[in-house]
Amino acid sequence: MSGNRAVAYSGNGSVTVKDIDFPELVLRDGPGVNPKNVGRKCEHGVILKVVSTNICGSDQHMVRGRTTAPEGLVLGHEITGEVIETGRDVEFVRKGDLVSVPFNIACGRCRNCIEGKTHICLNVNPDRPGSAYGYVDMGGWVGGQAEYVMVPYADFQVLTFPDKDQAMEKILDLTMLSDIFPTGFHGAYTAGVKMGSTVYIAGAGPVGLAAAHSAQLLGASVVIVGDLIEERLQQARSFGCETINISEHDDISEQIDQILGVPEVDAAIDCVGFEAHGHQHEEAPAKVLNSVMETTKAGGGLGIPGLYVTEDPGASDEDARRGSLKLDFGLGWAKAQTFVTGQTPVMQYHHGLMKAILHDKADIANAVNATVISLEEAPYGYEEFDSGVAKKFVLDPHGLVRSR
Incomplete structure (x- = not known):
């Protein structure tokens, strides 16, 4: 299987793009992974080829050293990608689907998830309710500022775009649906x-x-x-x-x-x-x-x-x-x-906002000044964003966004 490049927090206000393991349908040990989550099997998950992944202000808090994030933590919780592998227990998501991934990780089975409170799922983070990809104290799920990423509980969580070609035409808007x-x-x-x-x-x-x-x-x-x-x-x-x-x-x-x-x-x-x-x-x-x-x-x-x-x-x-x-x-x-207060329960809104985008009722990419850069340019993006520029940086790991 091919390799994987990803953006990781390297301390001292900086990030590094480095080689990491190709994702599997299991959560392996690594920087920031909760010991109780190590070895957690995810046959309910999928592996994505990341089409776009955004730099968030929440990431900047960690990079500035304003949290207890460990060095080496792979960043990124705003993920849009193409499904390239599905777990044994995945029934409705298929290879080739283009999907938006809510930044909240949610099992779909606990009381909170059933009540629509997917931002405070009880089963994905041993420390407290609620979890997210690539974020400190959120269970240790590997971040998506990478070429490939694993997404658990796929049937419940991911938002599949109905028309792949139409979605790619509006990818700069749709990439904003994850967070x-x-x-x-x-x-x-x-x-x-x-x-x-x-x-x-x-x-x-x-x-x-x-x-x-x-x-x-x-x-x-x-x-x-x-x-x-x-x-x-x-x-x-x-x-x-x-x-x-x-x-x-x-x-x-x-x-x-x-x-x-x-x-x-x-x-x-x-x-x-x-x-x-x-x-x-x-x-x-x-x-x-x-x-x-x-x-x-x-x-x-x-x-x-x-x-x-x-x-x-x-x-x-x-x-x-x-x-x-x-x-x-x-x-x-x-x-x-x-x-x-609290994290946003993305799943309460993302389907309706997707329709608003696809039917030209929302122009979110222009509102936030979406700016595409390559994965390797991530350190530059973090530095620029930290300086206060009026841009939302979108990482394009495989050149699929710029090719449109």
Whole structure:
């Protein structure tokens, strides 16, 4: 069988493209693999030839050293690929299928999966509910920033595209279905965005841009995006968003008042997470959460797809290292606001969003400025993304995306 190249965390803020084993239908030992998962048989799984796999801001948290990820961990949880091998127990997924893989790994058999809570599956991670490919403390499932990857529980999890040729024509949009598009949509949907809503989105990175586009799809009348980086705000304006440059305007409510005529919005979405910074670029991990509580109306909703962790070795103080943040929770309680946190249950959204893409109702690749690079260029992509460029990097391991 052919070899396999993959992107691995190499410490000191960097990644390396290296040779790794070709995937098997079993989880072998390796960096980050939970000892209780070693040797786990996956005849319910498939092996994919990776067509596209994206760099995510969550990956950057690990690469920056802001988690306990071990060196050598193969990265990547945003995966689209062609099935080249199926396990003995796979019944409905076939060789040659082109599929999107939810970043949540879910068995389909536990109580949470049956209830549609595939982001907190009880059977795939011995440490806690919920799992993902190529991510710290998520069970050790090998990441998909590679030429080939194994995907367990295939019949339950994967989204098969109905027409392979049509899918390849829209591959830059469809590659976003594994995480970023459902995550942005989840943030908007759980914040209660609906026809006519006014919405504030904290963060103009790829998830923030995906949330902004999703809010528009849900019928928002005005979408306001805040960020410290002007290039990212320009990208938000390119598809009809209002913007606030936080480095110039610390009082978000005042700026919202100038845009809307009132200092509050119906709904807000935190797409920044635990590495949030204030207007003077100082690290302030609770800054965004407190600001969106302040600027969201009484009875409004807060969607929080931004990542928060329980261990942050690079935090500025001991509380933040444990994920303990200084929140104005009394304000949120007094305003009777709703909060929805945690990983996105991708399977609740990916089929509908696929149809929106295939029928030209969603233009997510343009919204996030999808930018194709080769697998070998991954270190460059990580470096550029870390600098704050307004791009969503799509890795193309076999040149199949560029060939279109």
